[in-house]
Amino acid sequence: MSKQSTLAAGLKQAAAPQAAVVAKSTTAKASTGNRRRSHNNGEATVLIGGHFAPEVRRVLLLVQAEPENAGRSLKQLLGEAINDLCAKYRKPQPYNGEE
Secondary structure, three states: OOHHHHHHHHHHHHHHHHHHHHHHHHHHHHHHOOEEEOOOOOOEEEOOOOOOOHHHHHHHHHHHHOHHHOOOOHHHHHHHHHHHHHHHOOOOOOOOOOO
């Protein structure tokens, strides 16, 4: 057996278990969807997110640090922002202030 075919066979063998792990995790994610149970009230919740520049997070943390926002979580502030956006476009405001 040549050196190249031995290497190819080894790579193929090493990749086989990895493919099975990926397939299992993909199946698990597909079966659970992107919903999870809330710890507070038992209602299902969904993740809403996006990738932004690091400055966006810094500014959000500065807003959270303001004295008038003492004790408010980032989730509460984002919920307020979502309601403001919905009001701007004359849509129902879905966030009701729960943690």
